[in-house]
Amino acid sequence: MSTLPSAPSINREGLNDDQLRQFYVTMLRIRRFEEKVKELFLDARLYGSVHLYIGEEAVAAGACAALRDGDVISSTHRGHGHGIAKGLELGPMMAELMGKATGYNFGKGGSMHIASLDHGMLGANGIVAAGIPIATGAALGFWIRGSREVALCFFGDGGANHGAFHEGINFAATLKLPAIFLCENNHYAQYQPVTQDLPVSNVADRAAAYGIPGVIVDGADVLAVYAATRRAAERARAGEGPTLIEAKTYRFEGHFLGDPESYRAKEEVAAARTERDPLTRFATLLTQLGLAGAEDFQRYDDAVRQEVAAAVAFAESSPEPSPDLLLTDVYDVDGRA
Amino acid sequence: MGGHEWRNEYAKKAASVMSEVSYSQALNMALREEMRRDPRVFCLGEDIKESTYGVTRGLYEEFGPRRVIGTPISETAIAGAALGAALVGMRPVAEFMYMTFMMSAMDQLVNQAAKMKYMFGGRALLPIVFRTMAGAGRSNAAQHTQSLETWFAHAPGLKVVMPSTPYDAKGLLKTAIRDDNPVIFIENKLLYATAKEQVPVAEYTIPFGQAAVRRTGEHVTIVGLQRMVEIALAAAAELASAGIEAEVIDPRTLVPLDLDTIVASVQKTHRLIVVHEAHERMGAGAEIIAQVVAHAFDYLDAPPQRIANPNVPTPFNRMLEELSIPSVAQVVAAVQSLLS
Numbered sequence: 001m002s003t004l005p006s007a008p009s010i011n012r013e014g015l016n017d018d019q020l021r022q023f024y025v026t027m028l029r030i031r032r033f034e035e036k037v038k039e040l041f042l043d044a045r046l047y048g049s050v051h052l053y054i055g056e057e058a059v060a061a062g063a064c065a066a067l068r069d070g071d072v073i074s075s076t077h078r079g080h081g082h083g084i085a086k087g088l089e090l091g092p093m094m095a096e097l098m099g100k101a102t103g104y105n106f107g108k109g110g111s112m113h114i115a116s117l118d119h120g121m122l123g124a125n126g127i128v129a130a131g132i133p134i135a136t137g138a139a140l141g142f143w144i145r146g147s148r149e150v151a152l153c154f155f156g157d158g159g160a161n162h163g164a165f166h167e168g169i170n171f172a173a174t175l176k177l178p179a180i181f182l183c184e185n186n187h188y189a190q191y192q193p194v195t196q197d198l199p200v201s202n203v204a205d206r207a208a209a210y211g212i213p214g215v216i217v218d219g220a221d222v223l224a225v226y227a228a229t230r231r232a233a234e235r236a237r238a239g240e241g242p243t244l245i246e247a248k249t250y251r252f253e254g255h256f257l258g259d260p261e262s263y264r265a266k267e268e269v270a271a272a273r274t275e276r277d278p279l280t281r282f283a284t285l286l287t288q289l290g291l292a293g294a295e296d297f298q299r300y301d302d303a304v305r306q307e308v309a310a311a312v313a314f315a316e317s318s319p320e321p322s323p324d325l326l327l328t329d330v331y332d333v334d335g336r337a
Numbered sequence: 338m339g340g341h342e343w344r345n346e347y348a349k350k351a352a353s354v355m356s357e358v359s360y361s362q363a364l365n366m367a368l369r370e371e372m373r374r375d376p377r378v379f380c381l382g383e384d385i386k387e388s389t390y391g392v393t394r395g396l397y398e399e400f401g402p403r404r405v406i407g408t409p410i411s412e413t414a415i416a417g418a419a420l421g422a423a424l425v426g427m428r429p430v431a432e433f434m435y436m437t438f439m440m441s442a443m444d445q446l447v448n449q450a451a452k453m454k455y456m457f458g459g460r461a462l463l464p465i466v467f468r469t470m471a472g473a474g475r476s477n478a479a480q481h482t483q484s485l486e487t488w489f490a491h492a493p494g495l496k497v498v499m500p501s502t503p504y505d506a507k508g509l510l511k512t513a514i515r516d517d518n519p520v521i522f523i524e525n526k527l528l529y530a531t532a533k534e535q536v537p538v539a540e541y542t543i544p545f546g547q548a549a550v551r552r553t554g555e556h557v558t559i560v561g562l563q564r565m566v567e568i569a570l571a572a573a574a575e576l577a578s579a580g581i582e583a584e585v586i587d588p589r590t591l592v593p594l595d596l597d598t599i600v601a602s603v604q605k606t607h608r609l610i611v612v613h614e615a616h617e618r619m620g621a622g623a624e625i626i627a628q629v630v631a632h633a634f635d636y637l638d639a640p641p642q643r644i645a646n647p648n649v650p651t652p653f654n655r656m657l658e659e660l661s662i663p664s665v666a667q668v669v670a671a672v673q674s675l676l677s
């Protein structure tokens with residue numbers, strides 16, 4: 001009888017070893033980037049309204065891996081992870097968070113408005129649920145052109161109670177637009193527990209109201225998020241219309257940097273950190289599959305920390321935007337964006 | 338009664354008369370007093386139990402879940418629910434934490450609440466307060482820094498209130514709650530914590546449409562809206578050392594506007610500057626200047642000036658943001674050029 005633990009049998013969704021490892025690296029890049037952001041904020045080297053994504057990394061990493069170049073995402077106030085997973089570089093992202101001239105938005109947007117249309121990132125957003133109709137519109141553009149791209153919208157459980165949720169999804173459903181509505185249910189909308197504002201058990205239950213599939217996934221399981229998003233993307237590309245995916249997740253940090261977090265028990269957060277950490281979980285899986293060992297994880301971590309340090313150095317050594325920029329970009333003047 | 342006891346009694350009494358409070362505490366006092374006074378008054382809004390800036394703090398504990406209602410993130414429903422409740426005899430105080438979120442509720446605010454009384458031939462009482470917070474200065478970028486008072490001042494049927502001190506915040510909020518019309522009650526992000534003063538614990542209200550003259554002077558009139566009153570006063574202090582006496586006027590309510598006080602001041606000083614955080618174009622400054630020109634044209638010695646946001650969304654970068662907000666230096670320079 002063998003005493004060796006057998007490798008767990010998982011559905012690899014057709015992904016090769018490197019692709020699986022890449023999930024981990026993407027999540028790690030988000031985690032280390034944001035840990036650094038927090039540190040810099042507390043040191044007053046970075047300012048503004050900052051909402052951390054730590055704990056929710058598997059959602060962005062899994063979902064964006066299921067998209068192709070040309071597909072687009074719309075994001076939220078908690079958008080760093082979405083941007084990184086969609087391929088934005090850490091240097092210009094960090095620079096934007098510091099309001100520097102080398103940031104993606106030349107320092108005019110900051111954390112809540114990071115965007116890079118070149119990467120198909122249609123913007124973080126300071127307005128809850130505003131990204132939902134915007135994703136519907138992007139999908140509408142693809143649909144009119146008859147092209148094969150999809151638009152994916154990240155939004156929160158709180159966003160599911162805004163009128164824009166209903167209007168945006170219903171519209172997309174009526175035309176069977178190539179859209180994916182991905183709710184990150186992290187169990188809180190600011191200080192309100194999700195149960196207080198949501199009279200149904202799941203956001204995904206609302207899909208029935210629009211005649212589209214509603215899918216629930218474990219948001220701490222990057223492969224599960226990937227699989228659900230891939231199916232939704234295939235459906236969308238096949239002209240079958242939108243899908244509402246609900247990823248059950250948890251934010252480890254406060255609503256914003258500076259949140260005293262009086263609305264939830266420290267034990268609840270501690271338990272989530274030990275039981276629901278998407279990185280720990282996936283590291284365990286990679287280990288069990290024999291795809292990575294302690295040395296590999298150390299190597300990933302060293303490389304990512306270096307990348308983050310370089311991003312900080314880039315951002316901190318970048319110039320402030322020139323005062324003239326205050327008055328530019330309100331209107332287009334030459335059609336070149 | 339021994340001397341000591343007497344002094345203690347006296348101290349207690351004095352403390353019960355005036356209390357040093359912040360702007361947000363003053364607003365909290367007003368809500369509490371009005372909710373105690375009238376069971377029809379209730380509050381609704383997102384996260385008002387926790388209350389980030391403390392304005393509604395403790396109200397849930399005192400008044401319970403039927404009078405302090407935390408809502409989903411549904412601004413149209415918040416505004417509409419306030420309106421509907423008013424139509425059946427309640428006196429709602431709805432909160433939109435940032436003024437920018439009111440944009441999600443414009444139909445209920447402007448198409449419904451503002452016009453309903455008129456459309457119904459006057460046969461409706463709409464005693465609603467829509468509380469919100471405006472102003473830039475904390476690196477919140479373009480969406481979370483808007484000062485949109487003129488959007489609402491432009492809609493007949495709404496009153497627009499903009500207190501600049503804790504004393505006014507309390508007195509004006511109480512008046513707003515007792516008013517039988519929809520009132521857009523605009524608070525200011527930076528004033529919440531920074532503005533502090535002695536405020537009577539006892540009952541008082543401040544009527545709408547009465548400006549406050551914050552400083553008297555004979556050379557120039559500076560009208561400042563909300564936090565810009567502070568800026569105007571700082572500029573006036575600087576100008577005084579150069580022998581220029583500015584009169585600083587705080588309209589306190591934009592609708593109704595106390596034009597008489599402003600006109601009387603301009604008749605004395607012959608010069609006018611209006612300072613506000615909202616965009617310059619079509620802003621309150623344009624309206625105030627137009628009215629003054631219409632009523633006191635012959636008294637003006639120089640073209641009236643506006644100092645306001647230069648028609649750009651608020652940038653995130655804090656140096657750019659600072660450039661977008663009227664400054665003491667700008668006001669001083671404008672006064673000097675008016676007088677030269």
Ligand SMILES: Cc1ncc(C[n+]2csc(CCOP(=O)(O)OP(=O)(O)O)c2C)c(N)n1
Nearest residue numbers: 078126127128156157158159188189190438
């Ligand atoms: C329309 C609108 N209303 C209110 C807010 C204030 N606000 C910012 S984030 C937030 C909570 C959002 O909760 P959720 O959608 O669950 O996202 P999470 O923060 O949990 O990621 C609120 C109420 C806003 N930004 N936009």
Ligand SMILES: [Mg+2]
Nearest residue numbers: 156157188189
């Ligand atoms: Mg949430």
